[in-house]
Amino acid sequence: MEIKILKDILGANEQIAARNRALLDSNNVFAVNLMSSPGAGKTCLILETIKRLKGKTKIGVIEGDVSSSLDAETIGKEEVPVIQINTGGECHLDANMTHNALNNMPLQDIELLLIENVGNLICPAEFALGEHKKVLVSSIPEGDDKPFKYPLMFHEADVVLINKIDLLPYLKFDTEAFSQVIKGINRNIEIFQISCVTGQGIEQWVSWLLTQTSQR
Amino acid sequence: MEIKILKDILGANEQIAARNRALLDSNNVFAVNLMSSPGAGKTCLILETIKRLKGKTKIGVIEGDVSSSLDAETIGKEEVPVIQINTGGECHLDANMTHNALNNMPLQDIELLLIENVGNLICPAEFALGEHKKVLVSSIPEGDDKPFKYPLMFHEADVVLINKIDLLPYLKFDTEAFSQVIKGINRNIEIFQISCVTGQGIEQWVSWLLTQTSQR
Numbered sequence: 001m002e003i004k005i006l007k008d009i010l011g012a013n014e015q016i017a018a019r020n021r022a023l024l025d026s027n028n029v030f031a032v033n034l035m036s037s038p039g040a041g042k043t044c045l046i047l048e049t050i051k052r053l054k055g056k057t058k059i060g061v062i063e064g065d066v067s068s069s070l071d072a073e074t075i076g077k078e079e080v081p082v083i084q085i086n087t088g089g090e091c092h093l094d095a096n097m098t099h100n101a102l103n104n105m106p107l108q109d110i111e112l113l114l115i116e117n118v119g120n121l122i123c124p125a126e127f128a129l130g131e132h133k134k135v136l137v138s139s140i141p142e143g144d145d146k147p148f149k150y151p152l153m154f155h156e157a158d159v160v161l162i163n164k165i166d167l168l169p170y171l172k173f174d175t176e177a178f179s180q181v182i183k184g185i186n187r188n189i190e191i192f193q194i195s196c197v198t199g200q201g202i203e204q205w206v207s208w209l210l211t212q213t214s215q216r
Numbered sequence: 217m218e219i220k221i222l223k224d225i226l227g228a229n230e231q232i233a234a235r236n237r238a239l240l241d242s243n244n245v246f247a248v249n250l251m252s253s254p255g256a257g258k259t260c261l262i263l264e265t266i267k268r269l270k271g272k273t274k275i276g277v278i279e280g281d282v283s284s285s286l287d288a289e290t291i292g293k294e295e296v297p298v299i300q301i302n303t304g305g306e307c308h309l310d311a312n313m314t315h316n317a318l319n320n321m322p323l324q325d326i327e328l329l330l331i332e333n334v335g336n337l338i339c340p341a342e343f344a345l346g347e348h349k350k351v352l353v354s355s356i357p358e359g360d361d362k363p364f365k366y367p368l369m370f371h372e373a374d375v376v377l378i379n380k381i382d383l384l385p386y387l388k389f390d391t392e393a394f395s396q397v398i399k400g401i402n403r404n405i406e407i408f409q410i411s412c413v414t415g416q417g418i419e420q421w422v423s424w425l426l427t428q429t430s431q432r
């Protein structure tokens with residue numbers, strides 16, 4: 001019974017996600033669903049991305065949080081369109097919440113939409129939003145065992161950004177082993193090593209984003 | 217309709233949690249529900265706790281993960297009774313999973329039960345397991361804005377352990393402001409600053425645990 005309810009919820013979500021995708025495509029918007037644990041650096045990454053892509057592509061942002069509008073306020077200072085979704089307890093964004101946000105986003109004025117999901121390595125992996133790519137931010141302090149514990153998230157991601165590599169000297173984290181395990185779960189995954197603090201690797205990431213956006 | 221289902225689930229969970237609590241009490245076992253983001257240091261904390269309390273109290277461990285038995289294998293080396301729960305996709309432990317684990321735990325032979333919940337700052341806060349105290353491990357690299365984004369978790373916790381304070385020199389984190397915000401959400405909360413790597417603050421934590429355990 002519980003499984004049936006979950007299937008119904010996921011099925012309905014897929015339908016709305018397909019409509020979101022069609023809406024994005026008709027406006028030539030490339031959309032990325034950014035997922036991670038709490039505090040892995042999604043908001044900082046969005047800020048760095050906006051700074052580097054200013055004048056190169058037009059960005060919009062959807063911020064997802066259980067509570068607060070802290071991130072939307074931070075992003076809003078960069079003078080890009082931003083919509084905050086508060087899930088009010090739900091541990092992930094879903095297609096319907098995203099649909100409501102898209103209705104309030106000037107889609108004809110943007111080319112790249114960054115959707116920051118709720119900080120959670122589990123449920124967001126199950127709920128499509130209509131995005132073109134799923135990007136997982138995985139940070140060094142979380143430890144290199146996370147793919148074993150949250151395999152679905154690593155399986156679903158198109159890109160993994162290994163963030164906070166500036167902290168490598170102070171922590172045990174085997175980047176090579178981590179990358180091998182991820183590729184074992186998901187052979188076609190793209191991996192970038194980045195630091196939003198030092199800027200290392202951010203050029204490669206925004207270059208990938210720009211290529212994807214220009215292909216829409 | 218969805219809200220009604222959630223209420224039913226939570227109501228049924230509370231009933232089983234009350235039974236778990238009675239079972240723990242009848243065996244004079246003090247139980248702690250350890251919660252945190254992925255990679256905040258729960259397993260490392262359990263290891264340090266076991267090492268320091270060896271010969272002082274008898275410990276059992278329940279390990280909760282979506283997938284893998286990595287943590288149970290690590291803890292098992294310390295020669296304490298350990299049960300791994302794999303939730304198979306569920307983003308939190310619930311009272312029923314805990315009940316099944318308790319049935320396989322030699323309760324008459326332990327005095328302190330450490331339950332490591334699934335790494336998630338959202339849903340575990342809603343599901344009582346029958347524990348006596350909820351302990352939240354919040355680590356420095358996650359950032360000091362987490363109480364604003366995950367208020368329920370900080371509201372429900374009895375204790376917050378600020379972990380990885382050895383990384384303070386390398387990160388922006390205002391410990392004083394963080395503590396003030398938490399106390400604003402939850403006036404009676406106890407806060408310890410710890411590092412599982414350097415051992416700082418661990419004595420105070422195990423001393424608190426030992427006092428609680430001896431009061432059963």
